[in-house]
Amino acid sequence: MNVHLKLVQLRKKIRGNKKKVTSAIIANHSAEMCIICGSQEQLTREHVIPQWVYNRCAKRTFETTTNGIYQTYNKTTLPACKDCNSNLLGYLERHLKHEFERVDVSHEEFSQDTLELIVLWLEILEYKFQVLDLRRSLNKVNGADYIPFIGKMPIAMFQGPVDTSPAKVFSNLRSALHVLSVKSKVDRLNSLCIIHTKNKNFHFFHSTNNFIFIELAEFGVAFFYFYKQTFEDYSLTTKSAMEIVQDHYA
Numbered sequence: 001m002n003v004h005l006k007l008v009q010l011r012k013k014i015r016g017n018k019k020k021v022t023s024a025i026i027a028n029h030s031a032e033m034c035i036i037c038g039s040q041e042q043l044t045r046e047h048v049i050p051q052w053v054y055n056r057c058a059k060r061t062f063e064t065t066t067n068g069i070y071q072t073y074n075k076t077t078l079p080a081c082k083d084c085n086s087n088l089l090g091y092l093e094r095h096l097k098h099e100f101e102r103v104d105v106s107h108e109e110f111s112q113d114t115l116e117l118i119v120l121w122l123e124i125l126e127y128k129f130q131v132l133d134l135r136r137s138l139n140k141v142n143g144a145d146y147i148p149f150i151g152k153m154p155i156a157m158f159q160g161p162v163d164t165s166p167a168k169v170f171s172n173l174r175s176a177l178h179v180l181s182v183k184s185k186v187d188r189l190n191s192l193c194i195i196h197t198k199n200k201n202f203h204f205f206h207s208t209n210n211f212i213f214i215e216l217a218e219f220g221v222a223f224f225y226f227y228k229q230t231f232e233d234y235s236l237t238t239k240s241a242m243e244i245v246q247d248h249y250a
């Protein structure tokens, strides 16, 4: 069995169930069902950030910029059925981990095939964060005091420069799950930067509907991916990505 046959199964599951899954999550943000296929059988905890990614991270927590609250990586999970978690998503991750071990980006490039799989993997992270942001209640906004009446609202409604309406949040969720069922990622490759890194630690930041930066110190590689933005010239992609990375490290 190769990774492409697994992905055929994954896309098929998503296409057949995406309406059911997103409607159920919208009706009950904390619905106990697989976030990929909607199954309620054999549910497992799918890590939002897979454990092998942050192995080297001393901190083991990340901060949600909306909430300003720290969360540990290993406790941040979502329900997924055994098949979607270990057999399908797990297979993709094992395949990519192997590619990250094999290819030394200081002097070689990933194949186009692998690049498309990296895009898919980063899209999966985006979808998981969108579901997570719906499930988490807002405790406080960026250092402001806790405001009781908004305390039950999902973090997802407070994304970005302007607060987001529920309708927009739900349509983002539908489209984030839908893109996982799109086979070719060729037209998205210009929005992905592959960065050779010598940093010793894992770093990560994510902005919903916007971008993700993920640094896999163990493999000497970091990825920056713009979820929506497209660029005519790849040098502009790199330039925009590096500006955002520098802002975050400053």
Ligand SMILES: [Zn+2]
Binding pocket: 034, 035, 036, 037, 038, 039, 080, 081, 082, 083, 084, 085
């Ligand atoms: Zn499933």
